[in-house]
Amino acid sequence: MKNLVVLTGAGMSAESGISTFRDAGGLWEQYPVEQVATPEGYAVNPELVVRFYNERRRQLLSVKPNRGHELLVGLEDHYHVTVITQNVDNLHERAGSSNVIHLHGELTKVTSSRQPNNPVYIKELKPKNYEVQMGDLAGDGSQLRPFIVWFGEAVPMIETAIDYAEKADLFLIIGTSLNVYPAAGLLNYVPAHVPVYLIDPKEVAIASGRPVHVIRKGASEGMEEFVNLVCRPQV
Numbered sequence: 152m153k154n155l156v157v158l159t160g161a162g163m164s165a166e167s168g169i170s171t172f173r174d175a176g177g178l179w180e181q182y183p184v185e186q187v188a189t190p191e192g193y194a195v196n197p198e199l200v201v202r203f204y205n206e207r208r209r210q211l212l213s214v215k216p217n218r219g220h221e222l223l224v225g226l227e228d229h230y231h232v233t234v235i236t237q238n239v240d241n242l243h244e245r246a247g248s249s250n251v252i253h254l255h256g257e258l259t260k261v262t263s264s265r266q267p268n269n270p271v272y273i274k275e276l277k278p279k280n281y282e283v284q285m286g287d288l289a290g291d292g293s294q295l296r297p298f299i300v301w302f303g304e305a306v307p308m309i310e311t312a313i314d315y316a317e318k319a320d321l322f323l324i325i326g327t328s329l330n331v332y333p334a335a336g337l338l339n340y341v342p343a344h345v346p347v348y349l350i351d352p353k354e355v356a357i358a359s360g361r362p363v364h365v366i367r368k369g370a371s372e373g374m375e376e377f378v379n380l381v382c383r384p385q386v
Contacts, residue, residue, distance in 0.1 A: 153320035155230035155381075157223060158337055160237045162326020162351055163370050166217040169210065169240055188301045193264075197294060201283050204297040207239075207258055208281035216246035219325065219370030222378055224248050229382050230321070235312045237327060237334050239299055252315070254308050254334050260298035263289035268307050273298055309333045316340040323377065325350045326370050329357070348377055 161169075186192040187203040224247040226232050234243050234251045239258040243251045261283055263272035272289045287295045300306055312334075316322065322341045329335040338357070341347060349355060350366045350373030357363050364380075366373040 152229065152231050154315070154318050155226060155232045155321045155323065156315050156319040156341075157232065157234045157323045157325065158237075158327060158334065159234060159243070159325045160327025160331075160334075163219060163236070164214075164217075164238050164240055164242055165326065166219060166370050167242055168214045169238075169242070184302060188299070189303055190301055191303075193296065193301070197264075197296070198285050200297070201285060201294075204258065204299070205282050208276070211240060211258065212278060212281070214240075214242070216242045217371050219374040220246035220248070222371070222374040226378065226382070233315045235315065235334075235337065237331060252308050252312050254300070254306055254312060256297070256299035258297070258299070261287075261289075261295040262298040263291050264293040264296045265289075265291055266293075267296060267298065267304075306333055312337055313340050317342070319345050321345065321381065322347045323350070324348070324355075324363075325373065327351070327355075328353075329355055348380075350374065350377060 182203060186196065187200050193200045220242050223232065223234065223243070227249060232248065232250065234248050236243060236251060236253055237255050239253065239256050241257065241259050260273055260275050262274065263269060266272060272291060283295055285294065289295050316337045317340050319341050322338070322345055324347070338347065343361065346364065347361065348364045348366065350368060350370060352367060352369050366376050368376065
């Protein structure tokens with residue numbers, strides 16, 4: 152089977168009811184990014200940051216994967232599907248996607264404040280334990296912090312994502328503005344002959360200048376059209 156590599160952003164989860172960060176009325180308007188998504192903000196007010204991500208986890212309990220997520224899972228019958236996501240929610244996994252790479256961390260995990268990328272200290276939270284308290288400690292004795300890649304921090308999974316992009320036979324972008332690097336640069340690693348599709352109801356600037364098949368729809372409707380386009384011979 153051919154390799155389908157999918158890059159997803161906030162627009163993929165928005166139809167499920169997940170609050171986006173950048174859109175009008177988004178989370179960055181309520182919480183300045185400097186306060187809740189930078190190491191400096193965490194150092195100044197860890198309690199605010201811990202509370203902010205507790206709220207994000209609580210939201211996970213009230214949402215579920217949408218049709219777009221489900222259609223991506225169905226494509227595993229036709230392709231080797233790798234989902235590279237900028238989202239920190241677990242909707243791809245809950246829908247059933249079997250190979251998901253999280254570039255910006257995972258909301259359902261916590262880790263050490265001192266060594267956030269040390270796998271020894273990364274812990275998956277069960278839904279009943281989604282509330283992290285000040286004083287909850289990692290194995291090295293530091294406060295448990297969200298396993299999130301904040302602005303100014305390295306993106307540990309980017310090399311893995313690049314490897315998949317370089318091996319893509321088909322590349323699909325869903326619901327991302329392509330404004331956040333290094334994720335936005337992944338398209339530069341997709342071989343020149345590989346077809347690229349973009350699903351987004353808004354206009355997205357493609358900096359690379361390469362031809363892109365644009366589907367100007369939301370995630371679910373756009374995925375319906377994409378599946379018809381790429382799976383018609385097999386149906």
